[in-house]
Structures are given as structure tokens and as C-alpha cells.
Amino acid sequence: MARHQQPWATRTARDRTDAPAHGRLLDAAEAVFARRGYGATTIADITAEAEVSRAGFYVYFASKEEIFRVLAVRVRDAFLAAQDVPGVDRDDAREVVAASTAAFIAAYARHLPLLRLLEQQAQTDDDVRALWEETQERPVHRSARYIRRLAAEGKARPVADPLAVARAVGGMSIQFARLTAAAPETYEAAVRDVTAMFLHLLGVDPPR
Template identity: 85%
Template sequence: MARRQQPWATRTARDRTDAPARTQLLDAAESVFARRGYGLATIADITAEAELSRASFYVYFASKEEIFRVLAVRVRDAFLAAQEVPGVDLDDAAAVAEASTAAFISAYARHLPLLRLLEQQAQTDDDVRQLWEEIQERPVHRAARYIRRLSADGRLAPVADPLSVARAVGGMSIQFARLVAQRPTEYDAAVRDVTAMYLHLLGTGAAPCEPTGPRST
């Protein structure tokens, strides 16, 4: 008699990618890696955090190394998504700057512990190194392309080369995101201040933002 195939074995790659259990495992893995570090984290820790069986883990991931790399891809995609700004007029530089800055700071603060681990693992793992470089560079180059497009249309007069402006804004956003990770109440003020500096570098002529949020002492 032919062996009956397990239901999970017939799933397509898309089914596995979209499965809620996979998301649970990824969320749990990020928490475990953030708490225990990469070396000490185990598959048992991840499944316990997700409240799923070890067998469930192997439906979606082959190893701890694989789930870590998938997390790296998810973080990369989160930063690229931060520049999508759905519902915002892409010709409105001020609105795009505010929306993308808010999304970037939020994403960076949320994933900060994992980002630190990614930077460490990038020193010894070529796959992680490539993902780390993409996380660092792709949002910057994407922003630079946007600045160039609006500059060519005469909508912006950036104070420096678009790539330099994008790098400066990215660096500011990271520093403020680290502050927000420590003090979440600073989020609104961080978004306001980085946006104001971003607009200055873009040469939009926008008026400075009025202080409205909490300030650090």
C-alpha cells in the first residue's frame, strides 16, 4: 500500500510563505535572537516562544541559520517598504519626507536588536553580509533616485549631491531611531526634527517645524 503523503508536504512554496505559523515562528525567532543572541538561541527556544512544535518549525525552515537569514530579508524589506509611502503624493517632497522618515525610524527602532546581530553575523557569514549591505545601501540609493528625479523636474534644489543627501538623512534617521528605541516617547519629536533637516537638505524652502512633541533633557 502506498504511503499516504502528509498534508503539509503537499503545500506549495507560496502556501508556506503565507502561513500564519510561519509568521509566528519568525516573530518568535526575532524575540529569541534579541534576548539570547545568535549563538545561544536554539530552535527549541524559538518553538517554545511561538508555542509551536519542533516539527512545525521544520515545515518552514531547515535550520536556525535559515530562519535568521529569512529574518534578515524581512528586515531589509521593511526598510524598502518604508519608502513606499502609500497614499502620499510622490510629487509632494515634504509629505514624502515626513512619511518615509516616520516609517524608517519606526522600523529601525523596532528591529534594532536584530540589526545589531545582523551586523555581527555579517562579519562571518557571506549570505548575511550581502543582506546587511542591502539593508544599509538599498534604501539610500532608492532615496537618491527620488531626489534626482524631483531635482530634474525643478522641484528640489538639494544642498549636495543626491546620494550624499540620502546618506546624511539615513545617518540622522538611524541615530534618532536608536534614541526612540530607548525612549519611545521621543518618536514624534524625532520624526519632526529629522523631517525638518531632510527638507533643509532638499532645498525645498519649507518652513521649520514648530516644536510640539516631548524633548529630551
């Protein structure tokens, strides 16, 4: 059954594999986990949602726990992918900030229900905890490296240590993504506002 697409849906469709059933199972698992919670979700729920047989499920995943962890990896990779901006001049800080901010907010808004579950499961599952911490930290440190490069090249004048700027921008992006998830019509305004604040913290003039 066709689902209504949110404004960010086409921006974050980078996390499919070549096997259609594999992708359907992951999408179905994310939807069911978000709807029912981790404890109440069963493999039968996931296969029914994906319209894949139980035997088909076990071709790709050994258990509910495993598909949940694979989803956690997919979310982590979505945030890392948000910092890869094909078609954008990597030396143009304004373009990079605008594109990466849009992609990050889109990814966070899309995966918000699963992110909440990941944070909960991280309290009791060491593997999920490691993935959760990586999901939080890797994008921040990657952003900090980019800010350091811009500063070293004289293309930015960050108002604080690059890691501190990266953490501040990450926190802002998450807050605006949560608002966007609740009110999708605010997406474009959220991207515009976070982009402006990011450029200010970088010491780069916003585009006219």
C-alpha cells in the first residue's frame, strides 16, 4: 500500500541493498519497531509488514535482535552519508553547509522513532550501545575535521574550537529535526535557519 511521502523521503533513500526483499524487510522492521516498540515486535509482524515469508526473513537475518542492529547500522550510515554531498563544491563552505544540513535534518526526522528506540536499547545491549555512541559521535568528529580544514585554509573563522562548533551544530540540527518530524511543513525553514547559524559559528558570511 502506498504511503504518503514526507518532504525528506527522496533525500535519504541511499540505504537500500540490491536485494529487494532485504530492503523491504528493513523498511518493514523500522516501521513496526516504531509503531509497536522493541519488546512487542515479533518476526511475524515484520514479515507480514514486508510481505515476505518467515523463511525469507531467515535468508537475511538470524533474529529480531540482528535486524534491529542492522537497522542501527543503517541509521548511522545515513548520518555519515548526510556529510557526503555529491555535486556540491567541497571548497564552497556555504554550499557544503546548506546541503549537509538539509540531508542531516532529513535523515534524523525520518529515523526519529527508531532513534528513540536505539537510545532505549543502548541502556541494556552493549552492541546497540556501541552503535548508538558511534551514531552520535562519528558525524560530529567528521564535521569537526572539515571545520579544521576550512580554518587552516583561511576559508572559515570558527567562533570556538572546531569540535565545540560541530557539537553545537549537531545539537541544533537534532532539535530542529525533531520539530520537523512533528511538523513536516517546517522542513525548509529549519534547514534555512540551521544553515545560517552554522555559517555564523564558522565565521562565514551567509549567501546573499
